[in-house]
Amino acid sequence: MMKVGILGYGNLGKGVECAIKHAPDAELTAVFTRRDPASVKLLTKGVPVVNVSEIENYKDKIDVLMLCGGSATDLPKQTPEYAKLYNVIDSFDTHAKIPEHYAAVDKAAKESGHTALISCGWDPGMFSLNRLYANCILPEGNDYTFWGKGVSQGHSDAIRRIEGVKDGKQYTIPVPEALEAVRNGENPTLSTRQKHTRECFVVAEEGADKAKIENEIKTMPNYFADYDTTVHFISEEELIRDHSGIPHGGFVFRSGKTGWDNEYNNIIEYSLKLDSNPAFTSSVLLAYARAVNRLHNEGVNGCKTVFDVAPAMLSPLSDDEIRAHML
């Protein structure tokens, strides 16, 4: 059994806990939190909730520590810090800062003899894998990534910061015509506006100026101004009833050529449709925790990504079994 620790008990940490429940070869050792442990109620019976200040006490009891904090401020500090004590895995998703994060984690993990894996989940993660595989097979072609339909936390937060907004949710939606053009091998050049639309469900405070809110959303630079955005004002009850989930998903395409004179078209498409973004992300994390544990047991240290892990390492089955049944 692989002994797993969780640092941070939000949606992602809870997702890891659920994934462990359904894994044949993993058990939850402890959950670490910055909050008062007494205020944190786990789903799993008999597992301790421990203040993060005591995390060093578990050094010999945990094979892999799952870092379930956020990419903005938590993980840039936590992953290098805890790679000194544990084999770690995170879902760092600030694409532009990955090289910097990698370097910091690699240094800490190598110095302490641990194994780390960063930027795991679905994007970065499974989508990255599909981009890489498809580019290696079809060196000449175009990549397309679409996100949604799904809830963007960043855009929902941006709506909620507007004066007069009590609550809100934002869905990112791929433009169907753009998907079809890519799927048909048309290799379109797509602007930001042509790829995705944004749909907002907003609960306004009593007496708030709805026209002003709508205008502020639609003209917000970076977040909404470059998109066709729809704003719906709804009641708090409707928001809770219809928009409490955190579904997400998306599409990765490679449209590429083969043949002596590039005479053949090929479309590789990978897509995800997820009822719960964090539950899926944490299921990917747990599969890769298995690989981190194995790599560590084989003496491989330092920082890795999904690109460095042979797929067989993710499976609880033996190599003989997967060759016989999945190849």
Place this chain on the structure above:
Amino acid sequence: MMKVGILGYGNLGKGVECAIKHAPDAELTAVFTRRDPASVKLLTKGVPVVNVSEIENYKDKIDVLMLCGGSATDLPKQTPEYAKLYNVIDSFDTHAKIPEHYAAVDKAAKESGHTALISCGWDPGMFSLNRLYANCILPEGNDYTFWGKGVSQGHSDAIRRIEGVKDGKQYTIPVPEALEAVRNGENPTLSTRQKHTRECFVVAEEGADKAKIENEIKTMPNYFADYDTTVHFISEEELIRDHSGIPHGGFVFRSGKTGWDNEYNNIIEYSLKLDSNPAFTSSVLLAYARAVNRLHNEGVNGCKTVFDVAPAMLSPLSDDEIRAHML
């Protein structure tokens, strides 16, 4: 530059030759054939065509030998045999015999210190990878594989063996309603007939009994009897004009659950739409040849499959580059 040899210059061998042309880091050293070398005309200028009896002479000039023969009779002999002399890669696709083939190749490669990779392409190959990844992420769920729309060589051959048939092509087609049910998370139980239909284009010999041919096709055990099959009689000109290509493709789905009580549905879908089946298969082979060559240079011997290869090994780019641009 990786120096590549090709054994067998049919559709697959020619596809490898085309893939090499478009690869930044591979060059074709020689093509080996059982035919009279003078009868084989390559697309690449200045590369020798050599009778297979002289293959040993190239021992120091080739990094990876691509075995481009058939799975029925060629590869079970060739892959173990040539793994004694070269690092090899094949597209062995008789799923049920993979364990046996693996054992024979592994023994030969280990004894001679070579690196082999078997059952590479898209199924087995990319489809297998997607089955494995998706099963590791979603341990509870159902797998679905659909093939087509595309030309099945085996079924086309079966048609051509019927008395009175001059030529013919068979397309395997997924049933759209079955695809939709899977995509919608309905987790249907599908019979053979419910998953695929078969469409045949047949050129009858002059004076042949078309009703008899059609009946023989539709009732042929294993090949057609379990499917809804359509038969079209067309002229030889029409067959050549409209059905000379070898397109193929297909879909791999995992429909699985996440959440504490499996309350969330998730659909992972991977699909391929290929103008030329052999050109794509050989592009996958060449990407994996890169990995075989690297594994050999790292001292890893024996037989491998796509499950054992870290994705980064397939790329001509450095680890830094792929982390920065594809993660």
